[in-house]
Amino acid sequence: DQQVKQNSPSLSVQEGRISILNCDYTNSMFDYFLWYKKYPAEGPTFLISISSIKDKNEDGRFTVFLNKSAKHLSLHIVPSQPGDSAVYFCAASAGGSNYKLTFGKGTLLTVNP
């Protein structure tokens, strides 16, 4: 069973607009959440994280929102740029074991010029 779900396989956005990528989780033990970005033929790269004690974390154009009651998190990219086109993976961990990440299937973001 998928404990981390990214229900949108793909998303297309115009350059300069906001990209919103969504992620749901089922395991209530998850207390740390991360987003990774992956370009073709490269390994995933860490983007941003959030602890369950927070509901928002911001880093430049990237903001992650966490809604614990809904078991939902989202990644906002504003403004979107063509170089943001990649697969975005949501990941989660539990109990301080932040090496043991459970990943979603990913969402392919395409930012059109």
Place this chain on the structure above:
Amino acid sequence: GAGVSQTPSNKVTEKGKYVELRCDPISGHTALYWYRQSLGQGPEFLIYFQGTGAADDSGLPNDRFFAVRPEGSVSTLKIQRTERGDSAVYLCASSFGQNTGELFFGEGSRLTVL
């Protein structure tokens, strides 16, 4: 380069054969991880090393899979009696031992079992 290096980048083998995949972590990183990404899926945890020892091998799917890191740097993932279902991209990652979840991944080794 300064990143995680994995060899081979591609490996094609026949069912039943033995395979070794190598990972050179970033210099100074004490923690090393192996993940596996099957087609259409996200990466899946296999094993975590802190130094030379396997701190958590709970993700290894069965006893055909084994990994070592004898000197606390380079690691080798070994797969015996390969099966078609083992076909995947095997990702290695490393980090400083802070357990932040910020892993530095290599490009992966794509294994195809015919």
